[in-house]
Amino acid sequence: MSTFLGIPAPRGVGHLRGDRSFPDAARGALADSQLRRNLGHATRVIRGKRAAVVGELDDWEQLRLAGSALKAATMARLDEHLERLEQEVTARGGTVHWARDANEANAIVTRLVQETGASEVVKVKSMATQEIGLNEALEAAGIEAHETDLAELIVQLGGDLPSHILVPAIHRNRAEIREIFLREMPGVDPELTAEPRKLAMAARAHLRERFLRAKVAISGANFGVADTGTLLVVESEGNGRMCLTLPETLITVMGIEKVVPTWQDLEVFLQLLPRSSTGERMNPYTSAWTGVTPGDGPQAFHLVLLDNGRTAVLGDDLGRSALHCIKCSACLNVCPVYERTGGHAYGSVYPGPIGAVLSPQLTGVEDNASLPYASSLCGACFDACPVRIDIPSLLVKLRAQHVDEQRKRAVPSAEAIAMAAASWVMSSPRRFAAAEKGSRAGRLLGRRAGRIRTLPPPLSAWTASRDAPRPPSETFREWWARERGGDS
Amino acid sequence: MTARDEVLGRIRAANAAAGHPAPQEVPRDYHRAGAHPAGAPELLELFRDRLVDYKATVLEAPADDVAKAVRAALADATGRVVVPPGLPDGWWPDGLAATRVTDDGLSPADLDTAAAVLTGCAAACATTGTIALDGSPDQGRRAITLVPDVHVCVVRTDQVVQTVPEMLAALEPTRPITFVSGPSATSDIELERVEGVHGPRTLIVVLTG
Numbered sequence: 001m002s003t004f005l006g007i008p009a010p011r012g013v014g015h016l017r018g019d020r021s022f023p024d025a026a027r028g029a030l031a032d033s034q035l036r037r038n039l040g041h042a043t044r045v046i047r048g049k050r051a052a053v054v055g056e057l058d059d060w061e062q063l064r065l066a067g068s069a070l071k072a073a074t075m076a077r078l079d080e081h082l083e084r085l086e087q088e089v090t091a092r093g094g095t096v097h098w099a100r101d102a103n104e105a106n107a108i109v110t111r112l113v114q115e116t117g118a119s120e121v122v123k124v125k126s127m128a129t130q131e132i133g134l135n136e137a138l139e140a141a142g143i144e145a146h147e148t149d150l151a152e153l154i155v156q157l158g159g160d161l162p163s164h165i166l167v168p169a170i171h172r173n174r175a176e177i178r179e180i181f182l183r184e185m186p187g188v189d190p191e192l193t194a195e196p197r198k199l200a201m202a203a204r205a206h207l208r209e210r211f212l213r214a215k216v217a218i219s220g221a222n223f224g225v226a227d228t229g230t231l232l233v234v235e236s237e238g239n240g241r242m243c244l245t246l247p248e249t250l251i252t253v254m255g256i257e258k259v260v261p262t263w264q265d266l267e268v269f270l271q272l273l274p275r276s277s278t279g280e281r282m283n284p285y286t287s288a289w290t291g292v293t294p295g296d297g298p299q300a301f302h303l304v305l306l307d308n309g310r311t312a313v314l315g316d317d318l319g320r321s322a323l324h325c326i327k328c329s330a331c332l333n334v335c336p337v338y339e340r341t342g343g344h345a346y347g348s349v350y351p352g353p354i355g356a357v358l359s360p361q362l363t364g365v366e367d368n369a370s371l372p373y374a375s376s377l378c379g380a381c382f383d384a385c386p387v388r389i390d391i392p393s394l395l396v397k398l399r400a401q402h403v404d405e406q407r408k409r410a411v412p413s414a415e416a417i418a419m420a421a422a423s424w425v426m427s428s429p430r431r432f433a434a435a436e437k438g439s440r441a442g443r444l445l446g447r448r449a450g451r452i453r454t455l456p457p458p459l460s461a462w463t464a465s466r467d468a469p470r471p472p473s474e475t476f477r478e479w480w481a482r483e484r485g486g487d488s
Numbered sequence: 489m490t491a492r493d494e495v496l497g498r499i500r501a502a503n504a505a506a507g508h509p510a511p512q513e514v515p516r517d518y519h520r521a522g523a524h525p526a527g528a529p530e531l532l533e534l535f536r537d538r539l540v541d542y543k544a545t546v547l548e549a550p551a552d553d554v555a556k557a558v559r560a561a562l563a564d565a566t567g568r569v570v571v572p573p574g575l576p577d578g579w580w581p582d583g584l585a586a587t588r589v590t591d592d593g594l595s596p597a598d599l600d601t602a603a604a605v606l607t608g609c610a611a612a613c614a615t616t617g618t619i620a621l622d623g624s625p626d627q628g629r630r631a632i633t634l635v636p637d638v639h640v641c642v643v644r645t646d647q648v649v650q651t652v653p654e655m656l657a658a659l660e661p662t663r664p665i666t667f668v669s670g671p672s673a674t675s676d677i678e679l680e681r682v683e684g685v686h687g688p689r690t691l692i693v694v695l696t697g
Contacts, residue, residue: 009498038678045679062518073511079499092662098492150685151676167676174677196677200685207686212596212635228661238634238672238687245630246596256495263661267653268518270667274616278675281538282616282652285687286667287630293664295593296629307495315502 012309012362014102014132018347021370023465025345030465035171039342042170043333049279050330050384056281057271066268068388071324074261075314081226081259082305088229092291094301101308102132109134109218109251110141112302116249118143118216124233124240125149126220127165127327128253128306130349134218145218146210148239150203157184163343163351165329166277171342174199207239217243217298221254222326223269224303227262230290231303234273236283244287250298255306257323269326272386277328309362318397322358324387331381331391337374346371353381357394365401372398414458436475446470522615522650531614532695535648538617542670543683544691551697554642555581558606561640561692562586565603570594570632572607574625579606579642591632599635605688606640607633610665612648613655617670619643619693620655622663630664639688641668645697 018025029035054060074081086096099105113121121138123129123145135145135156147156154169155162158180162168169177174194181188181199185206192202219240223232231252233240244250260266274283292301314320332338332352343351348359348368356375360368372395381391406413412420425435446452452468454460462468474482503509524531536546549557559581562569569586580588586603594602608626609619619641621627633639649655659665672687683689 009502042679059518062515065515066518069512069514072509073514076503076509076511078503079496082496082499098490098495100491100494104491148686149676150674154676167679169676170679177677196680197682199677200674200682204685208600211686212600225661230661236672237674237685239685241630241634241666242686245634256499263656264653267520267656270656271518271652280669282613282618282667282669284542284669284671284673288661288665288667290662290664293623296623296664297631305495307498311495311498311502314499315505317506320502320506 009307009312009315010101010309011312011364011367012101012131014308015130015349016309016359016363017367018345020347022341022345022347022374023370025347026341026374027465029341029345034173035342036340038171038173039339042167043339046167046279046333050276050333051279053275053279053281057275063268063271064386064388067272067326067386068324070260070265070268071387072321074259075257075320075323077261078256078259078314081261082256084226085224085229085259085303086305088227089231089291089301089303090229092229094229094291094303097302097304099304099306099308102306105132105253105304105306105308106134106137108304109253110137110143112249112251113138113143113216113218114141116216116300118249120144120146120210120214121216121218122146122148122210122214122243122247123152124217124219124235124243125152125168126218126253127349128220128255129218130162132253132306132308134253146207148207148211148243149235150200150237150239153203153207154180157181161344162349164332165327165350165352166332167329171344211239211242211246214243214247216249216251217247218251218253219243221252221258221303222273223266224254224259225261225263225266226259228290230263230288232266232286232288234270234283234286236278236285238285241285241287244289245297247298249300249302251302251304253304253306255308256310257325273326273328276326276330276384276386312364313358313361316361319357319361319394321389322354322361322394324389325354325358326387328386330384330386334380334384336376336378336380341374346374353391353395354385354389357391357398360398365398366405369402372402433475433477436477439471440473440475442471443473519651520653522654524650526647526649526654527645527697531648531650532645534650535612535614535617536695538614539670539691539693542617543673544617544670544693547692547694549694549696551644552578554579554694554696557694557696558640558642559584561694562604562606562638565638567603568601570599570602570605570628570636572626572628572632574628575606576608576626579608591628594632596631596635599631602636604638604640605632605636606642608642608644609647611655611658612643613652614648614650616652618652618655619668620659621666621668622659623665624663630666633666633668634687637688638690638692639668639671640692640694642694642696645695648695
């Protein structure tokens, strides 16, 4: 309908915003030496594994270029691909639902579960259901949702939040996980040690009965193939296969950007994704199903297609490439900012470099204004991205958008005042020279260390997390006048 | 207005706002085929290496005596071994301690008490050490290769291709497909790989032909 033209697409709701700004949230994380040790170890290990398996392929760059072009081509015809997906899923016995936002998706899933009469569901790890806060919505309706991925189980039992797209419990070490299991897992062996194998076996025993009795499962999807109606889930533990295979009813929540046009396109993504995310040549298990297959797997299948701000991102000419993300998390593991702060500081289910662009795009930059600054712009994320999303450029663009919005405010921010003052000083050589000389007063600070550890307010905001250099005894202009002054 | 119409309308409006970007030509100059034909000795060597690297066990058998390797694979199995309805003749060995049970819709609880499962496969990829199952009669329902703790999978050498694109091309997409690369594994605790969580903890590949 033409009435949509000119009306901005609604923003996403759900777990996309923190209750604090990134710098506030990061401060606590930076002071937590245990967290920094866990993160440093984990990101270093995964970076090494990824580099090794990517190095095995001599056509990696060609695969990245194909992945990037495939995503751009898909977005350009996204409506047609989704209609085709719906048609194929329906033709093969599935039911397709559409959700404008998180609330609508939660209502659809809750109703579908209630219609089965089940009071509990098993869940495959899924970013989309994290994003919409499905577990909380189900709980409010009296339905218990059991996370079955080991890391998600650790997070759920610990009453915690995920901190990484791929390994959500990356911020926990084995001793902490043991404590959580002993405290929260009914009937766990009190002699349980912190050995990862023992902890994994405890999770196996804990979940086994749940898998075997489950009537309803809820999953996300890594890919949905338009021309065949096939959905795919990529995983390692087999918890995904359990959920996708044993229950009578399967409900899959998929972001609309996860569609790929053809089965053949998977030959690109099934090479890019495992190598980029876990650093494996192929993940242990991938399940692919199309509608329902009589006699094999769930006999009722529902696919919920989720917008929740994605069409708003799509409407942004330059920013739309953030939707190309296949949620591999390679950018998190190479990011110096993520490595030091962890995922919680980003306040969204999408942390790290891609989260710093995607979350503000989904919610509107005014709702996540500090995230575009949560980056050193070093470019490592672009190099690691399997679909070549230019994250640094998107961050710069979002910063510009944020600054433009600040200009419109009635009361200018401290930063705006500082920038206006700097602009006034720098627009006149005389004023600039005077300011340079004035800066020498700063030499009174930092006399012993050669750098300034604490500046007076409001400049203390800068020195709260870094030192400022002590101003030199001579300005550049003075040096020039002394050394070369006679030549001019 | 339905959510469907609204979301599709927003997509059209978004693409219009972005100036109707034309779909790019997709460059497919990555390797779509390997250097070796299916079943070439170089591929079988690579396939073995990749499987072992992911903690699978590889046994070899001549085409006319698969049962010999299967017997070795199931030597320790006691109780029941599940097989799909279309298990090829000659794969089941004589003189096993275990009882052969043909799947006729066994419940998850029944499958949970089985010691092992014996199946064929639909295709395999050497570069990644992957086996693809598609529910054909020699592979059975997805559940039977999931719940029992040991999976013995017979792979014919002519099913082993080099690359992921070749493996995908060999499959019928609308069948229920499971790609298996080694036994169940997790790296969720300090990124230390642990084999065996919810799926079969032991994968034994019998390479034949």
